[in-house]
Amino acid sequence: MSSDTNVSTAQRLGKFVYPHRWGALLTVLAYVGAAATEPMLPKLIGFVFGEGFTKGAFPIWMIPVVLIGLYLMRGLFGFAGQYLFNWTVTRSVMDFRAALVNALLRLDAQVYTRMQPGTAVSKVVNDPQQILQLIGDIGMSVLRDGLPAVAMLGYLFYVNWQLTLLSLVVTPLMAFVMKKVNQRMRLMATRSYDSQLLLVNKVDDITRAWRVVRQFGAAGYERDRFAAVSQEVRRNNLKTATAGALAQPLSQLVASVGLSFIICVAIWQARTTGSGVQAFVEFVTALLLLTSRLRHLSDLAAPFTRATVIAKGCFELMDAPKEVDTGTRELPGPAQGDIAMEQVALTYPGAGQAALDGLTVDFRAGRTTALVGASGAGKSSIIHLLLGFGRPDAGRITLDGIDIQTLSRASLRRQFAVVSQDIVLFDDSVANNIAYAQPRDESRLEAALRAAHLWDFVQGLPEGVETAVGANGSKLSGGQRQRLAIARALYKEAPVWIFDEATSALDTESERAVQQALAQWAGRKTLIVIAHRLSTIRDADAIHVLGAGRLIETGTHAELIARDGAYAAMVRAQAGEP
Numbered sequence: 295m296s297s298d299t300n301v302s303t304a305q306r307l308g309k310f311v312y313p314h315r316w317g318a319l320l321t322v323l324a325y326v327g328a329a330a331t332e333p334m335l336p337k338l339i340g341f342v343f344g345e346g347f348t349k350g351a352f353p354i355w356m357i358p359v360v361l362i363g364l365y366l367m368r369g370l371f372g373f374a375g376q377y378l379f380n381w382t383v384t385r386s387v388m389d390f391r392a393a394l395v396n397a398l399l400r401l402d403a404q405v406y407t408r409m410q411p412g413t414a415v416s417k418v419v420n421d422p423q424q425i426l427q428l429i430g431d432i433g434m435s436v437l438r439d440g441l442p443a444v445a446m447l448g449y450l451f452y453v454n455w456q457l458t459l460l461s462l463v464v465t466p467l468m469a470f471v472m473k474k475v476n477q478r479m480r481l482m483a484t485r486s487y488d489s490q491l492l493l494v495n496k497v498d499d500i501t502r503a504w505r506v507v508r509q510f511g512a513a514g515y516e517r518d519r520f521a522a523v524s525q526e527v528r529r530n531n532l533k534t535a536t537a538g539a540l541a542q543p544l545s546q547l548v549a550s551v552g553l554s555f556i557i558c559v560a561i562w563q564a565r566t567t568g569s570g571v572q573a574f575v576e577f578v579t580a581l582l583l584l585t586s587r588l589r590h591l592s593d594l595a596a597p598f599t600r601a602t603v604i605a606k607g608c609f610e611l612m613d614a615p616k617e618v619d620t621g622t623r624e625l626p627g628p629a630q631g632d633i634a635m636e637q638v639a640l641t642y643p644g645a646g647q648a649a650l651d652g653l654t655v656d657f658r659a660g661r662t663t664a665l666v667g668a669s670g671a672g673k674s675s676i677i678h679l680l681l682g683f684g685r686p687d688a689g690r691i692t693l694d695g696i697d698i699q700t701l702s703r704a705s706l707r708r709q710f711a712v713v714s715q716d717i718v719l720f721d722d723s724v725a726n727n728i729a730y731a732q733p734r735d736e737s738r739l740e741a742a743l744r745a746a747h748l749w750d751f752v753q754g755l756p757e758g759v760e761t762a763v764g765a766n767g768s769k770l771s772g773g774q775r776q777r778l779a780i781a782r783a784l785y786k787e788a789p790v791w792i793f794d795e796a797t798s799a800l801d802t803e804s805e806r807a808v809q810q811a812l813a814q815w816a817g818r819k820t821l822i823v824i825a826h827r828l829s830t831i832r833d834a835d836a837i838h839v840l841g842a843g844r845l846i847e848t849g850t851h852a853e854l855i856a857r858d859g860a861y862a863a864m865v866r867a868q869a870g871e872p
């Protein structure tokens with residue numbers, strides 16, 4: 295990582311702190327106040343040594359009064375500084391997280407296929423806190439040690455400017471040593487961060503796939519895989535820590551060389567000029583206090599490097615490609631639901647062959663259209679494009695005659711309710727899963743539950759519709775999860791419903807009930823059904839048969855059977871006929 299990247303990372307982080315700059319400014323002021331008390335200490339010690347032993351110099355009670363007063367002042371400033379500091383950090387962390395979640399919510403569909411969920415969780419939840427905590431601790435140390443160091447340096451110049459100037463000679467040497475150590479630390483911290491993300495993803499896998507892991511008796515296998523990554527993290531962490539641990543002894547060594555030289559010169563000066571013990575003690579006390587402050591500051595290189603490495607990871611997420619929404623047109627209300635695809639082609643990035651290859655099909659308003667075809671024929675890719683998750687490489691898709699590319703994504707997606715192959719439920723109540731992100735309407739909720747053949751089941755739940763369904767509906771059966779997803783789609787009242795293998799997990803009775811319920815909306819909704827079980831789409835108004843991203847044949851069930859083509863063969867195969 296170049297120093298330029300460091301600067302821009304720091305600048306970008308600064309943008310999250312900027313809105314809370316008053317907190318930051320007041321923090322600095324509080325610490326300036328605390329630091330201002332710093333040079334008073336050597337002055338006091340020098341004064342006590344110089345005059346304290348003289349009889350009748352000053353009343354002895356003044357010593358505790360001044361000392362306690364000094365520490366009281368420092369304490370008050372220190373407390374205010376810490377409070378204000380945390381006030382600023384907690385607010386900045388919240389803004390940083392909000393920006394990351396905002397980025398996550400707008401990512402391009404392709405990014406999700408590459409990204410492990412665990413990585414996103416880590417980057418949004420843990421990293422901002424960690425970065426700002428690290429930067430915070432650094433800031434605190436800079437204020438706590440840096441400001442007093444500056445104050446002390448000023449004081450040293452005041453006491454003996456020639457000697458102070460001489461002591462600055464060691465600075466470039468120290469900077470060089472620190473630079474070398476930092477380079478090594480940054481490399482190791484980057485590796486350690488990357489391997490830590492791998493570890494997060496492993497845990498994510500183990501948790502998500504716990505059933506598979508148990509079925510395969512793979513606990514040992516997973517433990518070993520985890521241990522291997524864990525070992526890698528440990529090794530990298532140790533290397534980072536070793537590089538960090540070198541920073542202090544090396545800088546101290548350089549400092550000790552300088553220090554011994556300076557003390558020698560100071561003593562020599564005192565002897566030759568006869569400046570006395572007081573001036574010497576003042577200078578050396580101040581110098582020792584300054585070095586101890588500087589030593590603390592040299593410890594900050596490691597957390598700073600770690601913070602920039604983690605921040606870089608967060609900014610990668612923030613800069614990942616966003617969904618392009620060039621459409622400006624808004625549909626005033628629900629569409630008719632007439633959909634046409636003309637010569638549509640789609641090849642996914644990195645894919646060897648086209649998922650859709652000049653496909654021309656339509657989905658008529660108010661009709662039920664079925665999409666059938668072998669696995670990988672392109673059925674889900676059609677849905678992918680209809681919902682605007684991707685753009686066709688060629689061809690055009692229209693909704694009520696309007697090119698969907700001209701519609702805003704939000705306006706387009708309002709027209710669709712989808713039950714997809716992979717059921718996704720939220721860790722929330724039945725009601726909130728159904729009325730997801732929409733105003734709650736009890737009668738609509740009941741209608742959706744009844745239509746999805748779920749009403750009786752929900753009535754039997756301990757808290758009815760308010761019962762929590764568990765993470766991704768883990769407290770429900772496969773069929774119940776699917777029916778819940780159907781109820782959610784029905785609740786949306788969109789003009790186009792898409793059912794992608796939506797009834798595959800239902801028993802015959804539930805499936806019939808759902809189909810009967812759907813029949814109520816016949817003629818009013820455009821229904822697109824993807825089904826592998828061909829018995830479920832017999833009554834469709836039209837059946838499009840796909841193969842390798844192209845339309846092979848189209849017609850009603852009866853027409854296609856009469857035609858005795860691909861569809862008829864599929865039906866025969868499913869019926870177990872030769």
Ligand SMILES: Nc1ncnc2c1ncn2[C@@H]1O[C@H](COP(=O)(O)OP(=O)(O)OP(=O)(O)O)[C@@H](O)[C@H]1O
Nearest residue numbers: 407642643645649668669670671672673674675676
């Ligand atoms: N995100 C993706 N990246 C690359 N290739 C993809 C992606 N999604 C799908 N494909 C490929 O595109 C082709 C069509 O896939 P699609 O999911 O549309 O098929 P499908 O007919 O819905 O299959 P199934 O019935 O198994 O769900 C397949 O060859 C698939 O491997």
